[in-house]
Amino acid sequence: MSKLVGVLGGMGPMATADFFRKLVEETPATHDRDHVPVIIYSVPQIPSRDKAITSGGESPLPQMLAGMHALKKQNVDFVVIPCNTAHYWYEDLCREGGLPILHIVDAVRDELSNGHAVEGPIGLLSTEATLLSGIYRDRLADRGIELMVNTQEERDEFINPAIEWVKCGRLPEAGRAVDRAVARLLDRGAQKLILGCTELPVALEAIASPRMGSCIDATRALARASVRRARG
Amino acid sequence: MSKLVGVLGGMGPMATADFFRKLVEETPATHDRDHVPVIIYSVPQIPSRDKAITSGGESPLPQMLAGMHALKKQNVDFVVIPCNTAHYWYEDLCREGGLPILHIVDAVRDELSNGHAVEGPIGLLSTEATLLSGIYRDRLADRGIELMVNTQEERDEFINPAIEWVKCGRLPEAGRAVDRAVARLLDRGAQKLILGCTELPVALEAIASPRMGSCIDATRALARASVRRARG
Structure with missing residues (x-):
């Protein structure tokens, strides 16, 4: 039951x-x-x-x-x-x-233990507030994972507008913006990326981004x- | 508020x-x-x-x-x-x-009044139980709409399996089956089709069927x- x-x-x-x-x-x-x-x-x-x-x-x-x-x-x-x-x-x-x-971070931890084990840094795409809260840093600390975060400039240019666009239904625009933020972290050497804001997978999936394959969707x-x- | x-x-x-x-x-x-x-x-x-x-x-x-x-x-x-x-x-x-x-049928009625006004018969794809319940026939009766329904054979071959497939996550198979049932009713002269079972739009959308354009989605x-x- x-x-x-x-x-x-x-x-x-x-x-x-x-x-x-x-x-x-x-x-x-x-x-x-x-x-x-x-x-x-x-x-x-x-x-x-x-x-x-x-x-x-x-x-x-x-x-x-x-x-x-x-x-x-x-x-x-x-x-x-x-x-x-x-x-x-x-x-x-x-x-x-x-x-x-x-x-939610314990759920992401489980994914990292199950088939998503990676060498090298893991990117984290999130709001500034999630970063400040330290939930990913604290709950993944004992795993020895190097977290690589997006810059304030990337949040201002891509992440924050994308989140607002999802909230008003402008999904393809949001998807393209998130995709660019993902690309930046992959370019800087992230091996995998955590989509650490629940608007982000909605956006990326709306444009069927192939970069979803490099991401761990915290919602899923x-x-x-x-x-x-x-x-x- | x-x-x-x-x-x-x-x-x-x-x-x-x-x-x-x-x-x-x-x-x-x-x-x-x-x-x-x-x-x-x-x-x-x-x-x-x-x-x-x-x-x-x-x-x-x-x-x-x-x-x-x-x-x-x-x-x-x-x-x-x-x-x-x-x-x-x-x-x-x-x-x-x-x-x-x-x-739900009153909601479909509203759609028929708003921009979906059609000449000629309207198809209804549904379960046998929905047909037997008469909810569409009764609530659309005063609109003078000619309802054209799928046959028992079409329900057995396409609709019922599709519904079961949606319930166990086999969406593309479900979509192809529903699409064929839609095509049959359009071939017989239906001008528009009501997707009168809430599993059906999930199926059709999973294959991005162009025939969605001929459908009134009861869920939406x-x-x-x-x-x-x-x-x-």
Whole structure:
């Protein structure tokens, strides 16, 4: 019997929808009933995670906790959050939300252990807020992985506009921008790249970029880890 | 302020994920907060709607009502069900579920009124159970539309296998089968086709069939109607 998965979503909505599709895709199933049961809370009326971290904007924590409480009322067994930056509040959410949360970076770690083992530096494409939060650095520290990040200039030119474009449905433009950011890190010697913001795979897939083959999609990693945990 | 949408999903899970993505795509938005807030209940451990209708199998109504009650607990404003066959129980769900439900065929009606006005017969691709339920015939009756349906042989050869293939992730095979069923109805003179089973657009889109241009996607119609209703 599968566990009931709770999704704290809406950050953003397209990324949540992308996670849901990948959860279905990653479940070995021959019938509907083989699929993982899931409750998705996708309420995007929530302050910017990015602004709260980088410029002291309003905290999104109260709205995230409202989502956790909604999921708790539905008796979900564990929660996943298809937004990397939101994991800045991971400890608060675990402590005050009263539910176990599968950390997105732990899901990426699992991918690195399973067939994605690489020599040499691994690139990380993310928001500035995710970088500042240190979640990838901290949770991958004991793996001896050299992380290579995008520059502020690359974030300003490619990553940040791409994220905004995904949020308003301009996917091909977003895809081309992300593709250029990926190319820059590969040129500088990254062996693999972590797409560490859940808008980025949506963008790259919209243009069917061949560079997806060099990437570890944190959203798909989270989906795969969710299926493993749900089927326990 | 947008209304909170409840989705009674899981019938099947891929169709629910497809609806969610289309809900996001169909929302004019420049920021996350412009998107429609939504709670999705996707619990696919539920008896087959098809077997209950065509061969006296176990009724899925109790599980569907459990989903309605879960959504009611979340204070959703209205419910949508991205499964055509499930609308066989529409009146029961409205009466016993205690929430208004936006009917999928009413959403298709809206599409027929808005830019899809056609002369001549309209094809309907659906399960046998949806045909038997009469939801399209009854709700489109006053429009004077001549409905042309697929034959039992076409359902057995193309539609039913395609639906099963979508449920186990074999999308390209499913797409080719649905495409042939669409071609048959167009050959017989259908001017437009309603994809009246939510697995069918997932299949056709997986092969990027040019015949999508001749189709009215009931899932996308429901997404568009949901956005209109949510934004009031």
